[in-house]
Amino acid sequence: MFKFLQRFKSSPKQNVLAADEAEIAPEPQDHAVGADVPIESVSQDAYGMNGFARAIARSILNARADEGLVYAINGPWGSGKSSAINLISRHLESTAKPEDLEIVNFNPWWFTSTEALTLAFFQELKSTIGKSLNEQARDAMATIGSRLSSAGPLLGGLAALLATPAAGTAVAGGASLIEKLTRSDTSVTKQHKVLVEALKAQPKRFVVVLDDIDRLSRDEALQIFKLVKSVGRLPNIVYVLAFDAKLAAEMISESFQGEGFSFLEKIIQASFDLPEPDRDDLKQKLLASVSEVIGDVPDEKMTRFGNLFFDAVMPLIKTPRDVVRLVNAFSLTFPAVKGEVDAADFLALEAMRVFSPTVHRAVRSNPSMLTGRQTERGFNQDLVKSLYDETFLNGLAQNDREIAQRSLRRLFPRLEAVWANTWHSGDQRWDRDRNVCSPKHFATYFSLSLKNDAISAVESNALIENAGIEGATRERLLQFLTQRRRNGGTRAALALEDLISRASDIPEQAVVTFLKDVFESADEIDVEVDHDQGMMAIANNNVRLHWLLNRVVRDRFPPEQRAEIIRATAPSAGLTWIVSLADRFRKAADEGGEESTSEHEEFVDEGTAEWLYELSLGRLRAASENGTLTEREDLTSLLFRWKDRAGVGEVRRWTDAQLGSANFVARVAYAAVKTTWSQGMSGFGFLGDAVPTRNVYVHVDPYSEIIDIDRFRSRVNELLASEQITDEQRKILKRFKDTPERDPDRMSR
Incomplete structure (x- = not known):
């Protein structure tokens, strides 16, 4: 049950039962609402309808019915009319003795024509009320029914019922009834008088219930009202009709212009609007369910x-x-x-x-x-x-x-x-x-399902719950890296975005362990397929990692604690990530750390920024010495970062030596082929482009400071003419050779 159910709950209503009424004490309500069916007992009353039903039952029991009565329970669809009818019946049954009162339920929905409806109505009365009458009165009732239906359909209906074995006692004596109807020349008025006298002579009261009249067709609803009117003024018979008065009046007006409500008033002696359910009851029932x-x-x-x-x-x-x-x-x-x-x-x-x-x-x-x-x-x-x-x-x-x-x-x-x-x-x-x-x-x-391979709540919760377990975050991120998205990219990008949105859920004591795992896997998960494409492409996994760091550390810890966290986690970082992180902090330090005016706020103090910058230089030198730098896809970017830290001379000496390596030349050739996107914009009568245009070109000029470009081009030609390179290297070098050089004039347009 909701914790807030009590917060929204009003004072409980008191259900006071009269001592002289044999009612069932309310049981715990069943909130598992299922089929749209009316309630059957007081214990199911969730909307306070019991008091209304009890009052109607009392009225029926205490009212004089010497000439018959017609009650109407009025309410819109879904307001609980059928439930009210059932509660009225329960109160009548629990209060009156069977020999004093009998309830007759007639469901007009079971019949599909006015003739069948008429036949069934009188057959129901004959089989229930008729048991308390003499034979003359039963014949009178049948005669009245015959006058309200054409002879052909009525007789055909009776014949059909007689031919059905399941008809049973409901049509017992049907053959003699047909005979009497076909030769009867007695007036309806005389037959009605016979029936009145017979009903008045017996002590029992009959309550005839007809529900959902407004859901019948117009002709069927009219026929029901005609039937009630024809026998409504009979002693000891009380009709209880349930319908939406507005809808019923509209149906009647279609046949009798402007006579809808007045037609009903001529039939009904007591009309009651079903009380609107208490808003608090509706609220509590809905909340509980x-x-x-x-x-x-x-x-x-x-x-x-x-x-x-x-x-x-x-x-x-x-x-x-x-x-x-x-x-x-x-x-x-x-x-x-x-x-x-x-x-x-x-x-x-x-x-x-x-x-x-x-x-x-x-x-x-x-x-x-x-x-x-x-x-x-x-x-x-x-x-x-x-x-x-x-x-x-x-x-x-x-x-x-x-x-x-x-x-x-x-x-x-x-x-x-x-x-x-x-x-x-x-x-x-x-x-x-x-x-x-x-x-x-x-x-x-x-x-009703996750779209575009989104991170599920179970996966998201696992990332947060295992943030403090060494190796758990790294393992999960690398698993996401192997899972390709239907629309491109890997699920690692989605995992990072999910962690960004839930960064505040990571416990403070788990932050260092979590960041060590993230930093260690940073270079592996920064893959090209996760780079946003098109003119507005700004996000990649490296950028997402910076956003994550902001949420996990910058937004949650004061500067001195940030420095401690960075010093504890940075040594485990991948080469590209530690270089990126050091550049960010160094730039913020160079700009003076003006948090209110600078986009690059002071994340850590100047001393920590300088320490990280030197640490990243050491990592670059180590990679150049052990040969791993040449293997990196972002080789050229790292060379520029190295130049920024150690100067051009150190980097140029290393690249001069590396130009003898086919792998190094292929890496530079791969990086020199650039891809950009352009799109004609709309305005001044021009439609513009619906999709951007992809532009591919070679641009080696930026590398001239750190690489001997002439020697590099010569090496490309030498390697393409040799048989000493791999198929992949040949493919990269040929793409470089075949791609046009950058056209400054075209690119500026």
Whole structure:
């Protein structure tokens, strides 16, 4: 059960039972709502309907029915009319003796034509009420029924029933009835008088219950009202009809213009509107039922759950049937994504899907207008608001528009800027909590499965839980590296992004162990396939590691502790990562560490930055001496970093010696082939390009400072003419040779 159920719960209602009434004490309510069926007993009453039902039962028992009575229970679909009827019946049965009162239930839904309905109605009366009458009165009842149906269909129906072995006692004596009907010339008035006298002479009261009349076709509903009217003024017969008066009046008006309500008033002596369910009862029933599906909600998520529940869910709940519909939908869909989505978000969207399907479809179709941070700043706000109103609220009644707008603002904070002029800068919690407003998790809410190989909640939790175990993070990241995504790249990039959003969940005592693992695997997981492509390509796994470091260390620890953490973890870092880290800290130190004005804030003190810079130089020299530097794919980038630390001369002496190596030449040739993207922009009447253009060219000029370019080109030709290189090296060198040189004029356009 929800921890917050008590927080939202009102004072419990007292269920006081009269001492002289034989009622069953209420049992614990069953919140596992399933089929949309009416309740059968007082113990199932979750909406306080018992008092109303008991009052109606008392009225039926105490009212004079010398000339018959017709009660009507009025309420919209789903409001609990059938449940009220059942509770009325239970109270009647528990209070009156069987010899004093009998309940006759007639279900008009079982019959598909007015003739069959009429036949079945009178057969039901004959088989129940008729048992208390003499033969003359039973014949009178049959005669009245015959006058309300054409002779042909009625006789055909009786013949069909007689031919059915299952008809049994319900049509016993049917043959003699047909004979009497075909030769009867007695007036209905006389037969009615015979029936009245017979019913008045016997002491028993009959309660005839007809439910869901408003769900019949127009002709069938009219026939029911005609039947009740024809025998409604019979002594000791009380009819209890359940229907939506508004719908019934509209159906009647189709046949009798303007006579809908007046027609009903002529039939019904006592009409009662079903009391609206208490909002608190609906709320408690929904909360309790949903809690069985969700389980406990963490304390830190209770406020969001409450906001969505009261602004996005409860305004859509009007009747007990609404509770059933939502819980049934939620209980079938939520288990498929439990743990992968935010429960409150999912419940709100399910409520929207069930009760506001047009809004739900608009949400599903427009993630770019809803997720992430605002992109509308600077645009004409009236035009932006008009666009959002048209997309998400078009065609809704005013009250429904207000509900939909509040729901959308709760689910998608970005919309606060559209409808409330409040701007959000973004929140890492959206990703961490897997909210629908997160671009990474939006699709999961509608596909009922993880999309694009996303990191599952189980995998995410394992990364956090094992952060303090030496080697665990490294092992998992390398596993993700081997798992390719359907749309390109590896899942290692997704894992890093997930860790960024959950950095605050990593225990402080686990940070050093966690970072040692991350630093050690940094070079291995910085693969080219995880580099974003296109004009806006800024992210790669190296950049993601810097973002992760910001969240894990910079945002959580004071400067002196940051220095301790870096000194403890940096020695385990890969070569490229330690160089990248040292450059970042050295740049911040050179810029004076102006945190308020500099993009490169002072992460660590100047002494630690200088220590790391020297450490990275030592690592570069060691790699150059043991031959591992030549094997690296980012060789040329590292050469420039080496030059920055030790000067051109040291690097140039090493590269001059390495030009004799085919592997070194191939590495430089590979790096010299560049790829860029360009895209013609729209404006001033031009459509622009729908997709960017890929540009591939050779650009060796930047290397002239650290490499003898003329000798390098000569070596490329020598190696291509020799048989002493591998197929892969030949492929790289030939690509370099065949790719055009960079055209400065073209690239500047």
